[in-house]
Amino acid sequence: MRHTILSFITLAMAFIQNIAPGFAQELPQNEVLFKRIVSAQIYAGNLWIVEQENPPSVGAILAKLSPTYVSGLLCPDPDENLSSEQINAYHQIRELVLAAQPQCKFDLVLCPNLYKEPEDLIARMRYLNDMLHLDGWLLDFVPGTQKASAKLIEAAVAYAHSQNQFIGGNELNKSLLKMGDFVVLHDGQTIDLKFKEEILNLSKTFNIPILFQINTHSQRGADDTTHTFMKKWQTHQREEHLKRLARNQVSWRYHLMYPVFFPVYLNKNAYNASRDGMMLKSLLELMAQYN
Incomplete structure (x- = not known):
């Protein structure tokens, strides 16, 4: 098995070296894929994290939004097999959403810097694919851990594309910018005109779609954006923040991942x-206006 994976990686590296920059970004499904994105995480490892909900209610809520891309349902631990509960929840939610929006795609969150060798990462991706029949991947580069090597990222991108799957991530890694299908930025930094200029330069330089997400790497600090969004702000403050992010999509050239x-x-x-009060209604209105 290890020899087979190593052979795949060798072929993948040869494939990467011969493709033109921007190959992945030209995939025709991107225009539809990024039209209406939602972020929805139901498990952290094997822990169900959406209080007062279950897979049918989560699926029904997401279906109301008619998304074209549901991101982040599962974020499995790197050294554990998926439980039957995780697998069943994923498929149940997927079926409910697809009944309302047949074009919707689903990813899985993978942390590449928790793997040492490309063959280990590819073996994990193959296992997850067998269990879930994925449409794509979101690479989550966990803060505070060692950087993922270029070989890891290149192998992950090559494997995803060999399966006709999209792949992107939340770090401005050169390999990902050149060969991935998107990058994800978040509001963990000041949202000002300087940041807008950085986004526009990034889009122009690499010709890659940019997605924008609420920061989720909470450190429980007084100025932490996740803590502020969930614990300090009231509903109307969250609504105003999301209205601004939705309104800026066109001029700032990003696609908002609605939380x-x-x-x-x-x-x-x-x-x-x-x-959260009338937030779901507000999200529907923002999507109707801007997406």
């Missing part, structure tokens, strides 16, 4: 837009 069951606080509790 439905996201962000996640201290890896234990997901924000739930459906139980």
Whole structure:
């Protein structure tokens, strides 16, 4: 098995060296894929993190939004097999959403810097694919851990594309910018004109779609954006923040990942837009106006 994976990686590296920059970004499904994105995480490892909900209710809520891309349902631990509960929840939610929006795609969150060798990462991706039949991947580069090597990222991108799957991530890694299908930025930094200029330069330089997400790497600090969004702000403050992010999509050239069951606080509790006053109605209105 290890020899087979090593052979695949060798072929993948040869493939990467011969493709033109921007190959992945030209995939025709991107225009549809990024039209209406929602962030929805139901598990952190094997822990269910959406209080007061279950797979049928999560699926019904997401279906109301008619998304074209649901990101982040599962974020499995790197050394554990998926439980039957995780697998069943994923498929049940997927079926409910697809019944309302047949074009919707689903990813899985993978942390590449938790793997040492490309063959280990590819073996994990193959296992997850067999269990879930994925449409794509979101590479989450965990803060505070060692950087993922270029070989890891290149192998992950090559494997995803060999399966006709999209792949992107939340770090401005050169390999990902050149060969991935998107990059994800977040509001963990000041959202000002300087940041807008950085986004526009990034889009122009690499010709890659940019997605924008609420920061989820909470450190429970007084100025932490996840803590502020979930614990300090009231509903109307969250609404105003999301209105501004939705309104800026065209001029700033990004696609907002609307937070439905996201962000996640201290890896234990997901924000739930459906139980935050009229937030779900506000999200629908923003999507109708800007997406």
